[in-house]
Amino acid sequence: xxxxxxxxxxxxxxxxxxxxxxxxxxxxxxxxxxxxxxxxxxxxxxxxxxxxxxxxxxxxxxxxxxxxxxxxxxxxxxxxxxxxxxxxxxxxxxxxxxxxxxxxxxxxxxxxxxxxxxxxxxxxxxxxxxxxxxxxxxxxxxxxxxxxxxxxxxxxxxxxxxxxxxxxxxxxxxxxxxxxxxxxxxxxxxxxxxxxxxxxxxxxxxxxxxxxxxxxxxxxxxxxxxxxxxxxxxxxxxxxxxxxxxxxxxxxxxxxxxxxxxxxxxxxxxxxxxxxxxxxxxxxxxxxxxxxxxxxxxxxxxxxxxxxxxxxxxxxxxxxxxxxxxxxxxxxxxxxxxxxxxxxxxxxxxxxxxxxxxxxxxxxxxxxxxxxxxxxxxxxxxxxxxxxxxxxxxxxxxxxxxxxxxxxxxxxxxxxxxxxxxxxxxxxxxxxxxxxxxxxxxxxxxxxxxxxxxxxxxxxxxxxxxxxx
Amino acid sequence: xxxxxxxxxxxxxxxxxxxxxxxxxxxxxxxxxxxxxxxxxxxxxxxxxxxxxxxxxxxxxxxxxxxxxxxxxxxxxxxxxxxxxxxxxxxxxxxxxxxxxxxxxxxxxxxxxxxxxxxxxxxxxxxxxxxxxxxxxxxxxxxxxxxxxxxxxxxxxxxxxxxxxxxxxxxxxxxxxxxxxxxxxxxxxxxxxxxxxxxxxxxxxxxxxxxxxxxxxxxxxxxxxxxxxxxxxxxxxxxxxxxxxxxxxxxxxxxxxxxxxxxxxxxxxxxxxxxxxxxxxxxxxxxxxxxxxxxxxxxxxxxxxxxxxxxxxxxxxxxxxxxxxxxxxxxxxxxxxxxxxxxxxxxxxxxxxxxxxxxxxxxxxxxxxxxxxxxxxxxxxxxxxxxxxxxxxxxxxxxxxxxxxxxxxxxxxxxxxxxxxxxxxxxxxxxxxxxxxxxxxxxxxxxxxxxxxxxxxxxxxxxxxxxxx
Numbered sequence: 020x021x022x023x024x025x026x027x028x029x030x031x032x033x034x035x036x037x038x039x040x041x042x043x044x045x046x047x048x049x050x051x052x053x054x055x056x057x058x059x060x061x062x063x064x065x066x067x068x069x070x071x072x073x074x075x076x077x078x079x080x081x082x083x084x085x086x087x088x089x090x091x092x093x094x095x096x097x098x099x100x101x102x103x104x105x106x107x108x109x110x111x112x113x114x115x116x117x118x119x120x121x122x123x124x125x126x127x128x129x130x131x132x133x134x135x136x137x138x139x140x141x142x143x144x145x146x147x148x149x150x151x152x153x154x155x156x157x158x159x160x161x162x163x164x165x166x167x168x169x170x171x172x173x174x175x176x177x178x179x180x181x182x183x184x185x186x187x188x189x190x191x192x193x194x195x196x197x198x199x200x201x202x203x204x205x206x207x208x209x210x211x212x213x214x215x216x217x218x219x220x221x222x223x224x225x226x227x228x229x230x231x232x233x234x235x236x237x238x239x240x241x242x243x244x245x246x247x248x249x250x251x252x253x254x255x256x257x258x259x260x261x262x263x264x265x266x267x268x269x270x271x272x273x274x275x276x277x278x279x280x281x282x283x284x285x286x287x288x289x290x291x292x293x294x295x296x297x298x299x300x301x302x303x304x305x306x307x308x309x310x311x312x313x314x315x316x317x318x319x320x321x322x323x324x325x326x327x328x329x330x331x332x333x334x335x336x337x338x339x340x341x342x343x344x345x346x347x348x349x350x351x352x353x354x355x356x357x358x359x360x361x362x363x364x365x366x367x368x369x370x371x372x373x374x375x376x377x378x379x380x381x382x383x384x385x386x387x388x389x390x391x392x393x394x395x396x397x398x399x400x401x402x403x404x405x406x407x408x409x410x411x412x413x414x415x416x417x418x419x420x421x422x423x424x425x426x427x428x429x430x431x432x433x434x435x436x437x438x439x440x441x442x443x444x445x446x447x448x449x450x451x452x453x454x455x456x457x458x459x460x461x462x463x464x465x466x467x468x469x470x471x472x473x474x475x476x477x478x479x480x481x482x483x484x485x486x487x488x
Numbered sequence: 489x490x491x492x493x494x495x496x497x498x499x500x501x502x503x504x505x506x507x508x509x510x511x512x513x514x515x516x517x518x519x520x521x522x523x524x525x526x527x528x529x530x531x532x533x534x535x536x537x538x539x540x541x542x543x544x545x546x547x548x549x550x551x552x553x554x555x556x557x558x559x560x561x562x563x564x565x566x567x568x569x570x571x572x573x574x575x576x577x578x579x580x581x582x583x584x585x586x587x588x589x590x591x592x593x594x595x596x597x598x599x600x601x602x603x604x605x606x607x608x609x610x611x612x613x614x615x616x617x618x619x620x621x622x623x624x625x626x627x628x629x630x631x632x633x634x635x636x637x638x639x640x641x642x643x644x645x646x647x648x649x650x651x652x653x654x655x656x657x658x659x660x661x662x663x664x665x666x667x668x669x670x671x672x673x674x675x676x677x678x679x680x681x682x683x684x685x686x687x688x689x690x691x692x693x694x695x696x697x698x699x700x701x702x703x704x705x706x707x708x709x710x711x712x713x714x715x716x717x718x719x720x721x722x723x724x725x726x727x728x729x730x731x732x733x734x735x736x737x738x739x740x741x742x743x744x745x746x747x748x749x750x751x752x753x754x755x756x757x758x759x760x761x762x763x764x765x766x767x768x769x770x771x772x773x774x775x776x777x778x779x780x781x782x783x784x785x786x787x788x789x790x791x792x793x794x795x796x797x798x799x800x801x802x803x804x805x806x807x808x809x810x811x812x813x814x815x816x817x818x819x820x821x822x823x824x825x826x827x828x829x830x831x832x833x834x835x836x837x838x839x840x841x842x843x844x845x846x847x848x849x850x851x852x853x854x855x856x857x858x859x860x861x862x863x864x865x866x867x868x869x870x871x872x873x874x875x876x877x878x879x880x881x882x883x884x885x886x887x888x889x890x891x892x893x894x895x896x897x898x899x900x901x902x903x904x905x906x907x908x909x910x911x912x913x914x915x916x917x918x919x920x921x922x923x924x925x926x927x928x929x930x931x932x933x934x935x936x937x938x939x940x941x942x943x944x945x946x947x948x949x950x951x952x953x954x955x956x957x
Contacts, residue, residue: 335732
């Protein structure tokens with residue numbers, strides 16, 4: 020079985036055996052059957068429990084061997100001591116993929132933990148069963164309506180983003196990372212590793228952007244080769260943690276993984292075209308930008324701001340991150356000058372308020388026409404829009420999201436990034452605006468203009484890399 | 489009148505004349521009377537309008553000269569051409585403070601704009617009236633329940649933060665900066681400048697933290713002297729924009745202010761003890777940290793995290809920003825080791841989940857006791873807590889906010905920073921948690937651990953500066 024088919028069993032299982040599953044079903048029991056039923060997972064579930072006939076209406080089996088059907092995936096919640104034995108039983112049943120949720124293996128300080136992980140590795144070698152974990156939240160796939168995480172996830176959406184993580188926390192739980200289409204938590208990574216998952220996402224038509232959280236890897240050479248190949252096809256954003264000796268030690272007791280020097284990683288990023296995110300915020304911004312904007316054609320940027328002061332702030336950030344402030348374009352500027360007060364300085368950054376507040380049209384229509392004219396400038400590859408969220412107001416002739424969508428539609432080759440502010444004034448929820456725009460798939464929302472500038476610059480560097488290789 | 493008394497007229501007016509006030513009162517008219525009444529401002533309002541007797545039930549006057557009472561502050565919404573004339577009338581009436589809201593003066597490209605601003609300056613020199621603006625949203629004071637901004641502000645809270653800004657947008661409108669106790673928008677700054685306002689906040693017992701947004705200043709020597717003095721008394725956080733030649737040009741057409749080289753500003757920050765915020769996010773984080781945490785005594789930091797992976801991420805950030813990971817303290821660690829699984833590696837960062845999930849106590853009680861023991865370590869000056877927002881759940885024996893408050897109370901000399909995550913799971917709103925903690929005034933919420941580490945490091949540098957001067 021090739022690696023893509025193998026990883027498919029973890030991400031697209033048609034049938035799952037649940038080992039070590041509890042009879043308890045109260046909210047604090049984290050019984051996985053409840054969310055699986057609630058999420059609408061269409062695959063078959065086979066809970067194994069010798070003490071009952073059913074859990075939440077699902078028929079149980081006393082042991083895995085007695086399940087009559089073929090099983091794609093085994094999910095083990097067993098205590099660490101019996102885990103190797105249960106894994107062996109799964110292999111004996113012919114199961115080819117298993118997820119081990121429990122802790123206390125290579126992440127433990129005692130000899131038993133190491134021994135048990137060695138036992139697991141031996142079973143893998145002997146039987147050919149592939150293992151995700153131990154110490155993992157498992158996998159999630161919004162396209163098939165499931166998350167195997169015992170930590171509930173309401174954030175699953177059918178968006179083209181695939182994540183591989185060495186920690187459950189990056190697995191769609193952090194507020195900033197609510198954009199998971201598919202997710203894999205490697206945990207200790209005793210068998211299935213980041214490279215395997217990368218190959219799966221490479222072949223996956225549902226995934227257009229790949230996000231990796233890496234503490235360390237075991238087979239650097241193979242990772243390098245695969246990463247270099249995949250980066251040519253899809254943007255791969257990487258949050259590399261464990262950057263110092265101190266954190267290497269901590270990672271050892273977290274996932275048991277070995278961490279390379281950070282300088283080596285920096286060289287690897289440069290050579291492969293992997294995109295480095297330095298913080299969670301950056302990772303979130305880059306995932307949004309790559310999944311919602313067209314490829315960035317160049318470093319020319321336009322800035323259109325409801326506020327002159329914020330225009331200058333944005334200009335600072337564009338300068339800092341190596342974007343070029345597009346020279347105002349005489350033809351298109353002419354249109355704006357005509358609509359503006361005669362004393363007003365029309366430029367880039369474009370201060371919108373003096374224009375739209377004195378226009379004969381409505382503020383909303385004037386805003387739309389002004390930005391449309393501004394963006395005709397051929398030197399503008401991307402635009403950062405700093406606009407008031409309260410324009411998402413049903414009493415206005417045009418909603419903010421309608422204006423933004425019209426702009427993105429008019430310039431499909433230019434990246435439009437929206438920085439909305441003041442959502443709390445008039446009780447407008449920026450989240451609502453973001454969700455509406457997400458459906459159009461064209462305009463990322465990034466909270467501040469400096470973060471927008473940094474993300475645009477990072478994306479420009481990636482597309483430059485693609486052109487030069 | 490000394491400068492503090494003078495600025496008081498702008499921030500603590502007992503009576504306000506409203507010039508150029510419209511009779512229109514619909515929501516899109518931005519009539520300032522509506523929010524002033526709604527906010528509960530207790531001072532007297534004197535609208536001047538020759539076409540009516542009252543606006544929204546408030547008696548109007550045909551001209552300012554006919555107001556019988558003494559007026560602390562005039563607020564001018566007049567068009568630019570008549571503004572000097574109206575300002576003169578205010579001075580003739582004996583008014584000593586005026587705010588000019590309108591645009592089109594030094595911020596304009598035409599000669600008339602410059603001439604009109606010169607006319608205003610001449611009236612100031614001749615009559616002694618002091619002017620805030622032109623091109624300003626005015627002032628706001630939560631302690632007296634008012635904002636003069638025509639852009640509505642629901643974010644006013646009686647918190648000990650005073651802001652001076654050269655742009656209305658920083659004036660409590662940006663989502664990240666919803667923490668304004670008092671605010672002053674300088675606009676063009678033709679008269680009242682950042683130094684004047686700094687002296688006012690210096691003397692203000694209601695303000696413990698000062699935040700400045702500066703594009704440029706006119707009297708650098710005076711600013712330097714005052715800033716150096718004030719920084720010894722209260723933290724002064726500065727967002728300096730207009731950092732390049734390009735942005736200097738843009739600032740010229742925004743507020744007409746002259747911008748110094750960024751290197752000069754960096755030297756000024758070092759010499760005065762002013763605290764530089766490089767981004768809006770940083771400014772927000774620093775304002776929260778300084779207004780909600782005790783002085784930072786040193787660079788020793790503890791990291792306690794619900795997630796091992798995030799502990800490593802936080803460790804990276806602490807290393808990067810020059811915080812010291814406190815050596816585990818044998819005595820206090822002993823208590824934690826006893827409660828943890830015997831195979832578990834108890835250290836700093838402290839991975840909480842394996843301890844609290846296997847405890848005989850409730851998860852919440854175990855969490856509280858574990859962190860309390862962890863913080864007994866004398867090498868810990870600050871702690872970064874990465875915890876699940878869904879613990880703010882009424883079905884649990886202890887709410888997250890109760891746990892956090894108990895920790896802050898037990899260690900009043902140590903800074904406790906909370907990074908809550910996963911608020912959207914179980915529909916818990918992190919904003920609610922933040923508002924509850926804000927009332928205790930002890931624990932800042934900072935969205936991510938890297939931002940928490942950076943803010944703690946910046947604060948430590950400030951307190952080191954105070955000790956060394």
